[in-house]
C-alpha cells in the first residue's frame with residue numbers, strides 16, 4: 001500500500017470514528033451548548049433539570065460540556081445498579097460511580113443514585129441459590145442489607161438522593177411485582193430496603209421510583225405501597241415517576257389526574273426518566289430480539305419537520321403541566337443527554353433510530369428545546 005492509500009484509509013477511519021450512534025456525523029457542526037438561557041437557568045426556582053448518563057460519556061469533551069451547561073442533576077444510567085456495583089458477593093466496584101461523583105462535585109451538579117434494589121440488572125446470587133430457588137429470608141435480607149449499607153455509605157455526602165427500590169409495583173398482578181427479592185423476603189422487602197438505606201445515611205433523600213404509576217391501572221397499588229412505607233416509619237422523601245411517555249400518549253388529562261393523585265395524598269414527586277418515544281411499538285412489547293423491520297424504523301435519516309413539531313408540542317404540553325405544579329416537583333430528569341445516547345435506540349426493538357430528547361445526535365437543540373425553554377420562562381399563572 002502506498003503512502004497516499006494509507007493516509008486516505010486513516011482519514012476515512014478517523015471520519016468513521018467521529019460518527020456518533022445513529023449515524024450522524026458531528027464533524028464541522030458548531031456545538032451550541034452555551035445558548036442562553038440554558039435549561040437550568042430557565043428552570044431556576046422551579047426544579048432541577050437532570051440527565052441520565054454513563055461515566056464514559058464524560059470522555060467526550062463536547063458531551064461533557066453539554067451536560068455541564070444544560071443540566072444541574074445527573075442520574076447514573078447503569079453504573080450504580082446492583083449488578084454493576086456488586087456483581088459477585090462482596091466484590092464492590094465503585095469506579096464508574098466515583099467518576100460520576102467527581103464530575104458532579106466539580107460542577108455543582110446533584111448526583112442521583114439509581115438504584116439500590118431492582119429486579120433487572122441485578123446479580124442472581126443476592127436473592128436466589130444456584131438452582132434459582134429463593135434464598136432463606138434471613139440470608140436474602142442480609143445480602144440486601146450489606147449491599148445497601150456498603151453502597152449508600154460509600155457515597156454518603158456525594159449522592160443527593162437514592163432510588164431505593166425501582167419498579168416494585170406489578171403491571172398485571174394485584175399488588176407487588178413477583179421478583180427474586182419478593183420471593184425470598186416477602187412483601188416487606190421494600191420496607192426493609194428503605195430501613196437499611198435510612199440507617200446507612202440519615203440525611204440523603206430516598207425515593208420510590210416506578211413507571212406508569214401515574215396511570216389509573218397502577219396508581220392505587222403505588223399509593224398503597226407508599227402508605228405502607230409511611231406506616232412503617234420510612235416514608236420516601238419523594239416519589240419518582242419515570243415518565244417514559246409516547247408521542248401519542250398518555251394524554252395530558254390522564255397525566256394531570258395521575259400527578260395530582262400523589263399531591264392529594266401528600267407526596268411530592270420528581271420526573272425521573274423523561275423521554276418521548278417517536279417510534280411505532282405495535283406488537284413489539286419488550287421483546288429485544290424483534291427485528292427493526294417488523295415494526296419499522298421510519299426516521300433513520302432524521303425527523304421530518306412535522307414530527308419535529310409534534311415532539312415540540314408534546315414537550316410543551318408536558319412542561320406546561322409540570323410548571324403548573326412546580327411547587328410539588330423538585331427535579332425533571334431526561335433519560336439521556338442527546339438522541340445519540342438514548343436507550344430507546346435499542347428498546348423495545350434493537351437497532352432503530354429514535355429521537356426522544358431535546359438535543360439531536362449532533363448535540364444541537366431541537367425545536368422541542370425551544371418549546372421547553374419558552375414554557376419554563378413564562379410567568380407563573
Ligand code: XIL
Pocket residue numbers: 077078166242273343
Ligand atoms: C436502562 C438503560 O438506559 C439502558 O442503558 C440499560 O441497558 C437498561 O436500563 N427504567 C429504568 C432504567 O429504571 O434503569 C432503565 O435504564 C430504563 C427503564
